[in-house]
Amino acid sequence: MRKxxxxxVVAISAAAMLALAGCGSGRDGDSGSGGEAAKGFPANSLIGxxxxxxxxxxxxxxxxxxxxxxxxxxxQADVQYAGASTTVAxxxxxxxxxxxxGAKVIVIGATDAAQLSTQVAAAHAAGVKVIAYDRLIxxxxxxxxxxxxxxFKVGQLQGQALLDGMKAKKPNGPYNIELFSGSxxxxxxxxxxxxxxxxxxxxxxxxxxxxxxxxxxxKQTAIQGWKAEGAQARMDQLLTSTxxxxxxxxxxxxNDTLARAILTSVKGAGKPxxxxxxxxxxxESVKSIVAGEQYMTINKDTRNLVKETINMVKAxxxxxxxxxxxxxxYNNGSKVVDTYLLPPVxxxxxxxxxxxxxxxxxxxLTK
Amino acid sequence: xxxxxDLQKNLFGGTTSNARQFGMIFTLVAIVVLFQILTDGLTLxxxxxxxxxQQNSYILILAIGMLMVIVAGHIDLSVGxxxxxxxxLVAKSMADWSLPWPVAILFGLAxxxxxxxxxxxxxxxxxVPAFIVTLAGMLLFRGGNQYIxxxxxxxxxxxxxxxxxxxxxxxxPNTGYNNATLLLGLAAAVAVVWxxxxxxxxxxxxxxxxxxxxxxxxxxxxxxxxxAFAALRFASGRVGTSFPISGIILxxxxxxxxxxxxxxxxxxxxxxxxxxxxAAELSGVKLKRxxxxxxxxxxxxxxxxxxxxxxxxxxxxPQDGNGxxxxxxxxxxxxxxxxxxxxxxxxxxxxxxxxxAVLNNGLQLMGVGTDRVQIIKGLVLLLAVxxxxxxxxxxxxxxxxxxxxxxRREDSAxxxxxxxxxxxxxxxxxxx
Numbered sequence: 001m002r003k004x005x006x007x008x009v010v011a012i013s014a015a016a017m018l019a020l021a022g023c024g025s026g027r028d029g030d031s032g033s034g035g036e037a038a039k040g041f042p043a044n045s046l047i048g049x050x051x052x053x054x055x056x057x058x059x060x061x062x063x064x065x066x067x068x069x070x071x072x073x074x075x076q077a078d079v080q081y082a083g084a085s086t087t088v089a090x091x092x093x094x095x096x097x098x099x100x101x102g103a104k105v106i107v108i109g110a111t112d113a114a115q116l117s118t119q120v121a122a123a124h125a126a127g128v129k130v131i132a133y134d135r136l137i138x139x140x141x142x143x144x145x146x147x148x149x150x151x152f153k154v155g156q157l158q159g160q161a162l163l164d165g166m167k168a169k170k171p172n173g174p175y176n177i178e179l180f181s182g183s184x185x186x187x188x189x190x191x192x193x194x195x196x197x198x199x200x201x202x203x204x205x206x207x208x209x210x211x212x213x214x215x216x217x218x219k220q221t222a223i224q225g226w227k228a229e230g231a232q233a234r235m236d237q238l239l240t241s242t243x244x245x246x247x248x249x250x251x252x253x254x255n256d257t258l259a260r261a262i263l264t265s266v267k268g269a270g271k272p273x274x275x276x277x278x279x280x281x282x283x284e285s286v287k288s289i290v291a292g293e294q295y296m297t298i299n300k301d302t303r304n305l306v307k308e309t310i311n312m313v314k315a316x317x318x319x320x321x322x323x324x325x326x327x328x329x330y331n332n333g334s335k336v337v338d339t340y341l342l343p344p345v346x347x348x349x350x351x352x353x354x355x356x357x358x359x360x361x362x363x364x365l366t367k
Numbered sequence: 368x369x370x371x372x373d374l375q376k377n378l379f380g381g382t383t384s385n386a387r388q389f390g391m392i393f394t395l396v397a398i399v400v401l402f403q404i405l406t407d408g409l410t411l412x413x414x415x416x417x418x419x420x421q422q423n424s425y426i427l428i429l430a431i432g433m434l435m436v437i438v439a440g441h442i443d444l445s446v447g448x449x450x451x452x453x454x455x456l457v458a459k460s461m462a463d464w465s466l467p468w469p470v471a472i473l474f475g476l477a478x479x480x481x482x483x484x485x486x487x488x489x490x491x492x493x494x495v496p497a498f499i500v501t502l503a504g505m506l507l508f509r510g511g512n513q514y515i516x517x518x519x520x521x522x523x524x525x526x527x528x529x530x531x532x533x534x535x536x537x538x539x540p541n542t543g544y545n546n547a548t549l550l551l552g553l554a555a556a557v558a559v560v561w562x563x564x565x566x567x568x569x570x571x572x573x574x575x576x577x578x579x580x581x582x583x584x585x586x587x588x589x590x591x592x593x594x595a596f597a598a599l600r601f602a603s604g605r606v607g608t609s610f611p612i613s614g615i616i617l618x619x620x621x622x623x624x625x626x627x628x629x630x631x632x633x634x635x636x637x638x639x640x641x642x643x644x645x646a647a648e649l650s651g652v653k654l655k656r657x658x659x660x661x662x663x664x665x666x667x668x669x670x671x672x673x674x675x676x677x678x679x680x681x682x683x684x685p686q687d688g689n690g691x692x693x694x695x696x697x698x699x700x701x702x703x704x705x706x707x708x709x710x711x712x713x714x715x716x717x718x719x720x721x722x723x724a725v726l727n728n729g730l731q732l733m734g735v736g737t738d739r740v741q742i743i744k745g746l747v748l749l750l751a752v753x754x755x756x757x758x759x760x761x762x763x764x765x766x767x768x769x770x771x772x773x774x775r776r777e778d779s780a781x782x783x784x785x786x787x788x789x790x791x792x793x794x795x796x797x798x799x
Contacts, residue, residue, distance in 0.1 A: 053737075083737035085690035088680065089422070090737050096418040097731040100409055114520035115680035118532045125605065126414075139522050139681065185520050185684050219517050224685060333522075 040319030041104040047313055048098030049079040049133075052111040053087050055226060056257055057282045058302055059109065062133075065306040066107070073310055075317075078103065087111040095119040099126050105313050110135045113187040117142070129316050132337070133309055136187045141334040145322060147309045149300040150341045151188050155195020157346040158252060158277040161296040162196075163203060165275035165348070166250045173208040175249040177274075178238055180231060180262065181221040182254040192254045192279070193218050200252070213242045228261040235265035243271065250275040250295075256285035259294050281347065286356065286365050289349055299345040299355050308340055391702060391718045394751075398722060402729030409732050410725070413604040416597075417611060421532065421679060423724040424613035425450075425672035427717055429695035430702070431624050432661075432668035434716040437699050438628075439661045440641040440708030441490065441497035445504030446695060447688030449666050450673025452508035453478045457674055458521040458683035468527035472674060479670025482508065483663030491658035500662075505692070513685060520684040523677055531678025533612040544602035545609035552598020559590045613675050620668075625713045637661060641708030697744070698723055701751045722747070 049066045051059050063079045070077035078098060082090040091111050096119055098106050106128055110116055117140035120130050124142035132146040166175045177200075182189030203209040204216075215221060215238075223230040231253070239248070248266070251274050253259040259278035266274060278285050278297035288294040312322035326339040347355040356362035402410040409415055429446050436443045457475040460466045466474060482504070489500040535547035542549070563583055570577040577583070601610040628634035639647035640657045648654045672691070677683040702719025704711025723744060730740045 078734045080731070080734070081737055083741060086694075087689070088684060088686045089676070092680065093418075093422050093727065094731055094737075096422065097415075097728065100412065100415045100418065101732060112520055112680075112682075112684045112686055114522060114682040115684050117681040118528070118679055122418075125607070184517070185686065224513070 040317050043074045045104040046076045048103035048106040050091055050094045051081050051109040053082045053084050058280050061302050069310045082111050088115050092119050099123045105129045107131045107133045109133045110137050112185045114138045136332050139333045143337055146330055146337045146339040149344045151191040152195040154298050154344045155192040156199050159196035159199030161346050162250050162252055162277050165295040175209050176212045177209055177250040179221045179252045181218055183226045184222045196252055213238050228257050231258040231261040232265045235262045239269045248274045253277050255279040256282040256297055286362050296348045299347045304342055395718055395722050398725050406732045413600045416600050417604050417608055419728050420614040421611045424617045425675045426694045427617055427720045428668055428672045430698040430716040430720045431620055432665035433695040434699045434711050434713055435637055435661045436665050437704050438641045438711045439637050443501045443665045444692050445501040446669040447691035448505045448508035449482050449669040451512040451688035453670035454673035454677040454683040454687050455512050455516040458523050462521055475670050475674045479667035483666030487659035487662035490662050491655040520682045522682040528678045528681055529612055531613055531675045534609045548602035548610040552594055555594045556591045560587055563587050697748050
């Protein structure tokens with residue numbers, strides 16, 4: 001028995017020593033701790049880009065632009081999309097993996113704006129700069145920058161276009177409209193909706209515009225996950241419940257995917273096409289606008305947004321402070337985030353050719 | 368007996384088993400080594416190991432419950448929805464009723480128990496197949512989550528976040544490592560050695576041949592080496608990070624449930640019910656009670672998993688729990704459980720879950736997109752089970768069969784391989 005213990009002790013301590021040797025020396029100490037961007041970082045560093053699931057063309061395009069743009073600028077790009085079903089968990093894991101791989105900047109198009117604070121904090125603690133792309137990440141003091149289109153303006157343009165479109169079809173009201181808004185977990189959805197309502201509310205109060213279903217609360221109008229089938233189902237129900245013998249004049253739709261779903265539903269019910277708004281300039285919707293079905297969309301040229309984001313990364317690389325143009329409006333619940341806002345453009349059949357002149361994919365569609 | 372044969376027969380798990388039964392562990396080690404090379408050493412770096420455990424603890428916790436459900440011959444499709452439902456209620460309870468977070472955790476577990484009792488009632492006492500009951504539950508509680516949360520994302524307070532994103536505390540002298548994690552590792556190493564010595568004592572007391580001395584020592588050395596390696600890795604993360612709290616919760620559950628399923632009458636009843644429910648009932652197993660218990664237990668663990676995820680995400684959101692049931696079920700089957708019930712182990716399921724987790728993590732570190740990761744994971748699941756089923760049908764080595772070996776009554780004579788091979792197909796016939 002004594003021999004047993006003797007040999008055990010020797011063997012076990014040998015194993016432990018081996019493990020210790022394999023581990024190298026202790027912890028890396030207080031690494032980075034999110035210090036200043038004082039000196040920048042090497043020009044060939046890894047830049048992580050975490051985007052939501054590929055539910056709209058926009059994200060696929062953004063991913064391609066990031067991959068190519070970052071490579072052209074000399075960086076290593078790691079562009080990842082969340083999976084279709086387990087979006088939030090995927091994105092959390094991806095951001096963590098990027099931090100582990102030593103990314104210097106992580107650009108995040110959040111799938112759920114409020115569920116990333118732990119990962120953003122870990123990235124920040126490791127000295128990574130975090131840029132929120134298109135969607136503001138909320139409840140974290142560790143977010144560095146936000147790049148987006150002016151989303152309140154987007155909503156205003158949609159609201160105004162809806163009114164203009166209906167007036168062009170039928171000079172006098174009252175007009176019957178229905179309201180749709182985006183996914184409630186997307187911070188932007190509310191901003192679009194509020195922007196649109198800032199234009200529509202005065203008309204509704206005057207009685208000039210009527211929401212016939214009376215569903216005006218953002219919770220009633222929201223479409224979970226920006227899913228087309230959700231919008232189509234809701235429109236089907238609205239047509240059955242409210243528009244048996246009424247005319248539907250217009251629908252406020254927050255984006256193109258939902259707009260087309262709404263139009264599909266209206267067509268299926270055999271009703272005349274209402275004025276439907278959109279956003280994102282998706283190919284199918286531009287075709288639809290040119291064909292006179294969908295009334296308008298918003299051109300938020302993803303190229304410009306990605307370009308602006310890459311400019312920020314370049315500035316950080318050189319050790320400079322990136323350019324921002326709004327340091328007051330975007331409070332994420334923990335801090336006011338330095339923001340660069342790009343202006344959106346409303347596009348209808350009338351100005352489509354002009355608006356997409358520089359877009360290789362969309363320009364041919366408008367001819 | 369030659370030394371090599373000794374080694375093969377005795378290295379892991381006492382004298383009645385051999386190294387082959389750890390096929391899954393070797394697969395796991397192979398995958399870890401593969402990714403360690405492919406990712407230039409990122410896989411085993413301390414921050415990645417810590418992240419790996421934090422990211423997957425909730426799925427592994429689900430896998431524990433799912434194993435017991437599947438062994439009993441059922442399935443639970445509702446775990447993701449139950450987790451989301453419990454998560455949103457707990458988040459709401461803290462935000463709206465300002466429950467202190469420890470109370471909120473108890474509240475969440477109670478919700479899990481109530482949901483579990485509901486589902487267990489339909490399965491055990493009415494006899495509705497668990498597939499249907501939990502399919503209904505999946506819709507019911509997903510809807511409940513959206514109804515209560517209005518599909519909003521609700522943040523949770525700092526204290527609560529600890530169970531998902533917290534670490535063992537820093538204390539004591541500056542050793543260059545996290546002292547708490549080192550102590551945990553030391554405790555685990557002592558436990559391993561103590562268990563080995565106890566096992567040898569027991570065998571000697573029972574006049575059975577203990578494994579040769581040098582094998583015991585080698586086995587301990589390997590285990591202690593692994594523990595020391597893991598402890599040092601976890602202890603050497605960035606200051607403020609160490610072994611995650613969610614990992615501790617997982618460890619405690621794994622140990623407790625392994626003991627329960629392996630060494631208690633209640634646990635063995637689950638296997639009996641899954642193997643042949645009629646025979647089990649005739650031998651006096653309270654069928655309804657067992658079925659009720661496994662379904663209820665699953666929902667309690669689902670609620671716990673939901674809370675851990677919410678804590679890690681710092682908020683409860685409408686997408687929580689989507690697809691979790693599939694991850695948990697995949698882990699259990701990769702870990703060697705039989706679709707027909709009656710076969711499977713907790714440790715196998717944990718290893719199965721870790722195989723998926725390491726695969727996921729490694730592919731992500733290599734920058735492979737989620738689309739391809741899903742394809743690869745799907746193929747791995749299919750292959751892992753297919754190889755096992757094929758081997759079993761050929762009467763050859765089967766992970767499923769061999770994982771069951773520790774549960775067979777030990778023969779007094781040292782077992783040779785031929786009877787083993789003969790008994791395998793017979794076993795399959797019973798459980799199939």
